[in-house]
Amino acid sequence: MTTDEIAVLVVDDNDDDAVLIGHSLTRAGLPVRVTRAETTEEVTAALTGLKVDVVICDYNLPGVRAEDVLAQVGAHDADLPFVLVSGQVGEETAADLMRAGARDFVLKDRLTRLAPAVQRELHEAAERRRHRRIEQQLRQAERLDSLGQLAGGIAHDFNNILAVISGYAAMLTEELGPGHELHADAVAIEQAAARGSGLTRQLLIFSGLEPSRPELLDLNAVATDMQRVLSRTLGDDVELTMMLSLSVPRILIDRSKLEQVIMNAAMNARAAMPSCGRLTLRTEVVRESGQVCLSITDNGCGMSPEVAARAFEPFFTTKGRGRGTGLGLATAYGVIAEANGTITLDSHEGAGTTLRICLPPAEVAAPASTLVKRPAAASGRVLVVEDEDGVRDIVCRILRRAGYEVHAAADPAEALRLVREQHLTMDALLTDIIMPGMSGTQLAAELRRTRPDLPVLFMSGYTSGPAPGGQALPPDAPLLHKPFQTENLLNALHAVLP
DSSP, X not given: OOTTSEEEEEEOSOHHHHHHHHHHHHHTTOOEEEEEEOSHHHHHHHHHHSOOSEEEEOSOOSSSOHHHHHHHHHHHOTTSOEEEEESSOOHHHHHHHHHHTOOEEEEGGGGGGHHHHHHHHHHHHXXXXXXXXXXXXXXXXXXXXXXHHHHHHHHHXXXXXXXXXXXXXXXXXXXXXTTXXXXXXXXXXXXXXXXXXXXXXXXXXXXXXXXXXXXXXXHHHHHHHHHHHHHHHHOTTEEEEEEOOSSOOOEEEEHHHHHHHHHHHHHHHHHHOSSOEEEEEEEEEOTTTOOEEEEEEEOSOOOOHHHHHTTTSTTOOSSOTTTOOSOHHHHHHHHHHHTTOEEEEEEOTTSOEEEEEEEOOOOSOOOOOOOOOOOSOOOSEEEEEOXXXXXXXXXXXXXHHHTOXXXXXXXXXXXXXXXXXXXXXXXXXXXXXXXXXXXXXXXXXXXXXXXXXXXXXXXXXXXXXXXXXXXXXXXXXXXXXXXXXXXXXXXXXXXXXX
16 A cells, blocks of 8 residues: 555445445545455454554444444544444434544435545544644643753752752861871762762753853764764664764754763663664754754664653653663753754654754854863952851851851841941852842842942852842853852852952
């Protein structure tokens, strides 16, 4: 059967009637292939074993009731058109079948109506399927968005905890010195906090809350640069193939995040090909949309529809406890969505998996980055505003040890009281962004009413975007991401001071 043919299942106990129906459709110009069934078992076999585009069913059948055939069709595919064709059925019976899901009713002595009815129902079935796919995609996007918000909240709280652990561990490491018997333990705590930070960064990438450093990239160059490390990751028993299209427009995306997406995809592919296999990276430009696409294809074990449907959910993994975090594809989803692209998964059990990433061509240049050197000495008066007690305490201790005069406030209201009632003056404001009652951006704006040149360094566990109350963090505002190393804090504060 060619792809243009219409597969018609005729449920009728009379072979001549089935042939007549086929001829009627052919004379009307429809390319059809007719399969006849007359029992429940034959209907089941046809629906499960053959491609069926439309079901045409008689009413008066000795071996099966039309109502039962309609129920079979509905259970198999609710969008599959069911047309009743009969010469002996009353209007009330026909109406009951229509209410039960039949799409049309044609009398056998008026078969000229059949071809238009089939064409119409095939078109409407295609529209129903298209709408259902769109609804499913919207529900998936909404679920992932909700999970992203949850992940972002978890990461925010976890980053505050990690900031405290990392800060005190760094102080212990410095105090104990390399010769102390507990120095290695303190370093291990620092390293564990750093691993936790990497985990929360993946959560933040998925939720779209991890600030990016986009740059203009040649996708072919990125893939080529990664070829060596991908080969080492995959091993000698996996063949790595690059199929790179010529003249691919540049894209605008955070390079480290894109590389992480490609690496995560390669690791997933490796897990799906435990003995041997082939991984192919292909770049191309889609003519219809003009987008730049990267396809990562393996010939591994593939996924079931149920697993593929949940593949982008955070913490969902089939690798078993301790073997995967379930954040690889969730991270990829967040990275590509943040870059205004799309990422899709096509996988079939036993037939491999293709991860397809499509990104718009770049239209603007990426902002330049700057490198801040560690300050040789520190001095000045700093107001620290942070509602998390542990974070506030460790930040104040680090700054005091570095030589700063530090004043602390647990919330913006207390900070404003210190300035207005106790006439506190400062050389810089170091403030968290998300706090109860007033955001850090709002606090900075309020203090800058009387001191427009006040240096401000923001810190946050998860966002560089809008803060509560509609106060957005300016794109060029200095932002310190929790958890941070002592050097990062001192460098960032030194950079904002005059």
